[in-house]
Amino acid sequence: MPTKSLESMVGLAKVEDLPRIKALADAHRQELGFVNRATLAAAINSDEILCCLQGFLHFHHRRDKISTLYHLCVSPEYRRQGVGRSLVTLWEEHSRTCSMETLRLKCPLDSEANGFYWRLGFTRVAIEPGKHRPLVVWEKKLPEATPSHPKFVASLSAGGSDIKRLFELWDIGGDPRNPFQDVLTSPLACPASTMTYLRHEKEKGRIKEIWLDCGAYQVQQGKITYEELLDKLDQLYRDNQWADGYVLPDSVPLSTDSDQLVEYKVRETLYYCTRFFQTMPAYIQERAIAPVHGRTPEQISRCLETYNQTGITTVGFGSWGTSGPNSSVNMLSQESLAMFSTVLDIASEHRMKVHCFGIGSPSSFNRLRSHKLIPHTLDSTTWWKAGGFGAIFFPNTAQIQLTKRRGIETTKIALEQLKKTTNHSCSFCQSIEKLRTSRNYRIMHNLTAWLDTLAGENGKEINVTPTTEYNLRKSGGDS
Secondary structure, three states: OOHHHHHHHOEEOOHHHHHHHHHHHHHOHHHHOOOOHHHHHHHHHOOOEEEEOOEEEEEEEOOOOEEEEEEEEEOHHHOOOOHHHHHHHHHHHHHHHOOOOEEEEEEEOOOOHHHHHHHOOOEEEEEEOOOOOOEEEEEEEOOOOOOOOOEEEEEOOOOHHHHHHHHHHHHHHOOOOOOOOEEEEOOOOOOHHHHHHHHHHHHHOOOOEEEEOOOHHHHHOOOOOHHHHHHHHHHHHHHOOOOOEEEOOOOOOOOOOOHHHHHHHHHHHHHHHHHHHHHOOHHHHOOEEEEEOOOOHHHHHHHHHHHHHHOOOEEEEOOOOEEOHHHOEEOOOHHHHHHHHHHHHHHHHOOOEEEEOOOOOHHHHHHHHHOOOOOOEEEEOHHHHHHHOOEEOOOOEOOEEOOOOOOHHHOHHHHHHHHHHOOOOOOOOOOHHHHHHOHHHHHHHHHHHHHHHHHOOOOOOEOOOOOOOOOHHHHOOOO
8 A cells, every 4th residue: 555545544543443443452462562441542532642544653742842652553464565654754743743852762672663763763862671671762853843934023223212103103003913022123223212112112011022133234334343242242131131032243244255254254153152152141041043154055054053052042044145235135045045945954953943134025035935934033124124215015025116106016006906916905005195205104014014924825926017907098197
């Protein structure tokens, strides 16, 4: 019988499966020992037995995130046909979704089944005495399940009074969602009023988590030296141990850097990150976010392996490639997408959480989603910056420069069509004139578009260009 068809038949046992499972266990009492019917019934009730017509697997999820195998039994006439493999595979998948970290089982030392578990990726970790014969202890570490949707972290860099106006405008808009539940701010780059206001809102309960950025962008812009950054950050983090996330200091590579300079910056980042981390109090270490940089898979792997050995559990990736004035615009090139894929793969093996720094606009996130590259969290400043420079975007679309009437996409009729096409309508995009004249309305509209993008499934970027449906003669400008 093909493995695929067997896998489709394997599932959590139901009450009506109990007689068949008990009969199969009794038929293999010599290998399994006596298996109590009440024990099997309780396991079925707790969703801890997987079964198919040809066999069953009994397991238990422990509080320490270890899932232990109690019994695996396959009818003799169906052995070596993929039944056992299908049961173990589903046990592994089910354990991952239940946030288990390790699979564990014991097998008699002289049993042929040891080779079976080795072929399935288990590692022998010990040999211990058993009641009748020595037992081999096998374990398999489980990567963390891929998140279905990332959590949005609003990057805020304006003064406290500006942020306060945006918070108030959002409340007036009537959207029940809270885009400011988690925020990222850089105290070294913002006025003191920013931290004061954000902390006040956290105490009120509007903000759940505040992450502090290291401000390495200041070094990139030549405003301070790396040594000055380290000194200021050391004092800043120690003085603000109430925060929920602390980005460790890094030396940011640029697209214009040579391969030799990128390698130097990767080494510098790893050296100072780990040294800085080890000098911080335990409370800050538990909330540290380590930046991953690199232009090659080897550099990416080196960062993650170093952080894992150091004890860091959350990493952030932002090496998307840059363009524009002062290399301030992030781009998602094929090379950077490949590097991010490596980050997610290795981080998953070490059960690290991955944050995505500076992802850009919704269309950029959809490139990640189309490649099935989903981080645990992401931040963006594009909703803020684009609005400030006169641009808006809709869910899954690129930016539209709205304040300069360059073409059909900036007209009222095109705006209304975009709202229909993207199934988006918020209180901030009801008037095209308001969007053209109000910076804060553009910012708030862009923020709702971000939230809608993250909530959607299988987003597809929409081309905002003139089509046969839209032409200047038909639209009549803004009428």
